[in-house]
Amino acid sequence: MRGQRLVPKRMMEIDRDIKASLMDIINKRDKALKAGEATKNNLLDILLESNHKEIEEQGNNKNVGMNLEEVIEECKLFYFAGQDTTSVLLVWTMILLSRYPDWQARAREEVSQVFGNQKPTFDGLNQLKIVTMILYEVLRLYPPGVGVPRKVIKDVKLGNLSFPDGVEIFISTILVHHDSELWGDDAKEFKPERFSEGVLKATNGRFSFFPFGGGPRICIAQNFALLEAKIALSMILQCFSFELSPTYTHAPTLVMTIQPQYGAPVILHKVDNYE
């Protein structure tokens, strides 16, 4: 690795430990797969099975499919891309719904109408309009990934700008999402009603809302992530009403994703009708 000697020793140790523990998990799943014992109800089993199939179909050519190093990287990517992003979306949602109790009440009302006290169902999740508007507005104001990096692979002209081959660019999601020319003078305010008629209407068909990136490398799990967030939020709303603790300090900061620098102390109150 270039510049390896500049990486702090502790980071190298953590990287080595993560690789070793992933290698251990992968080897176990691989053995189970070969012994016909794999459950195939998890992403790693599915990934390994499809990889084996591809290698077999190509006459056991070792140059096709993914090698162990690549499977490890894929596991790390899914863990990082999937864990922190969704949890930080929920954190900002709790913060904003605490600051805007009217929206919290509207969301709870909707969840109660759709699910009552029952566990959320797939069909019900697709009926949640207010909750979806809220999540979109949170993703607009606090997109967990602040931008999308791209590398230009051939000279290209976009409007008045020329990008030479090889140049690396960073498209700032957060700047576009907060741009008052695109979103109006209230761009920095929490107004889920912007999304009352969907994303296309809210953006006027422009590419001004892209919390999941865009193009061929758009987040592979965007629908899954929204479903996950809707399930979690619905269950929280069913059980609790919440408000911010007076100790909360609003200080969004960048630690890979946008996070509240001093945490999100939230006071929960049990909702009366919940058993």
Ligand code: HEM
């Ligand atoms: C609120 C939650 C999430 C947000 C905001 C988010 C956002 C993003 C963004 C901005 C990208 C880069 C897209 C681009 O370059 O155009 C991305 C890529 C990716 N995300 Fe997500 N993500 C979320 C949840 C998840 C979850 C739950 C998973 C997995 C279970 C996941 C897996 C991935 C993967 C594998 C990629 C790389 C796709 C590729 O390069 O082809 N993400 N995500």
